[in-house]
Amino acid sequence: MTGFQPAFEHYYAVIMAGGGGTRLWPLSRQTRPKQLLSLFDERSLYQASVQRLVGLIPPERILVVAMPDLARQLHAQTPEIPHENFLQEPSARGTASVVGLAAAALHKRDPQASMAILTADHYIRDEERFRQYLQAAYAAAQDDYLVTLGIEPGFAATGFGYIQSGQALGEYGGSQAYQVLRFKEKPDLPTAQAMIASGDHVWNSGMFFWRAGRILKEFERQMPELAAGLAEIESAWDTPAQQETMQRVWQTLTPQTIDYGIMENAQQAAVIPAAGLGWSDVGSWDALFDFLECDTDHNVLMGAPQIVSLDTHDCLIYMSQERRLIVTIGVEDLVVVDAGDVLLVCRKDQAQRVRQVVSQLQKAGQDYL
């Protein structure tokens, strides 16, 4: 451990809110991505991702990165976050560029900054426990680790990346941190089952923690071109040249993800396995069954449905329109989503194929996207 003392006032959170997931289509759209949707309570997933930091990170130290149009919608949902904390990506350049931009901006603002990279469109049921893991991860970041929060896997998922942990590195805030042996891409089912059985693999949550200065050094080591651009942006940040420099440098950046660009070959990567969060990436309609309240027939009713059901079991029904009645008779294991201009009727265990439909519509130049 270094002699550096954790100082909460240097803790920042960066919410990467730029994604445009199509997996909850037809409710999520290009102009209304998943993070803007209210699925679990009256808060959107994005609002929840901000509000679960309450008591730990004040709004002044929360940064949000998104494209300009989306940033406006996000700001409207969280007016408590200062306007200047919304960092606008001029165009999509991958998560490595986004993380780098946030690190540069934060490092300029506070050379002692430690930052959490958080997602805007995931669900976490136990917010108190989440804050405990956040504190642990921030603490580990003070020891110059590049920390990732791993999710204790609930099943042999093939839709997530995995992280294999090695030797224990020490305890932080009551949680054990481990060396990262390797990052693994989305596996096939036998591989996933083997990883679950091994006991030393966790899901890659996409949440990272590090000191801003530390990650900038790592960019220099692994992605020198990006690091050079970031240095230029940092020096212009909070000066009259900020806007022009940002626009000019950004378009030269090569798109890359933080996982491939940095984490896979990072020095001092650490993982803190998190259990009991009730975490979900809300990656498809059927994922909602695990987290939403259901009625006595195991049906999940969302939106404002007026519904009459006979012999209907294990269905998810979403009705976006008022003054509209849904009647179901003798059906089970169905997802029915009425999004106004699109009606989806889908077998529950095939909900992930919604992406295939979106792809078809894109190719056909159709609307409804």
Place this chain on the structure above:
Amino acid sequence: MTGFQPAFEHYYAVIMAGGGGTRLWPLSRQTRPKQLLSLFDERSLYQASVQRLVGLIPPERILVVAMPDLARQLHAQTPEIPHENFLQEPSARGTASVVGLAAAALHKRDPQASMAILTADHYIRDEERFRQYLQAAYAAAQDDYLVTLGIEPGFAATGFGYIQSGQALGEYGGSQAYQVLRFKEKPDLPTAQAMIASGDHVWNSGMFFWRAGRILKEFERQMPELAAGLAEIESAWDTPAQQETMQRVWQTLTPQTIDYGIMENAQQAAVIPAAGLGWSDVGSWDALFDFLECDTDHNVLMGAPQIVSLDTHDCLIYMSQERRLIVTIGVEDLVVVDAGDVLLVCRKDQAQRVRQVVSQLQKAGQDYL
């Protein structure tokens, strides 16, 4: 046989168009009953019931009976039928009263009138063959039989009444007429199976043929009170007193069906079994599968659906709205009806339970009816 010669110019058709079937709900409604719907082609079921008489009964000799509001809609769909041929029921008094009213009006107009009582909301695929049976039935009616057209049963239906035939009465227009042994109510399945096995039972189509004078005599014999009322209406018909008499007498009539009131104990009842008509009472959504064209996945698409389907089989999909996309994934044997304000998702083999839903909504004082 009597010496009476069939004379086509005395043949009339009476279309009983007053029903308000709820079994194709949510497409059929109180104010838009099934007979007004276009299900099989651009014609409504009612229009088809008029147009399949072409070449046999001209519009001037087609009468339509319905309640006033509905009569207006019906007339708009068949402007070729003279206004005065629309007989308006002031209130619902059962099919016996409706048949009696039509018989009285026709008898006043043409004492030699023979009348077919036809339905407005059934489907008949082979219209040419239907006209052949009509001619046979009219011919048998000239011999003073009370003739009913029976449908050769395609399966052991529990949703129809049956007619058991007895001895052969002779051939009319190439079809054999039989004595009616008895009318039987909707049976349970074993009874239906036994009736099918017997070979001498047909479905009761609800189509009847008789001379106007003959049925009025039968009303006198079996329903003398109704007959007295009808006599009063007939004498006032086509006089200035018609309207007043009709209103006054009608409200005194006891509601009764023609089946119970007349046919079950009729003298000289005859049945002509009809085969190969492609007849359907269109009694529920699943009945449509037998008569509508389907795609290579055995899906029936109705209305104006924009649809994207993956692994979807044996489904009926009705979309009443344009600019709306339906997406189905991995479903089979479903009926999906989007009627604008109501969305129905129903297992095909439970389609008849729609009536149960309508009944629930009525009891709850809900809209959507």
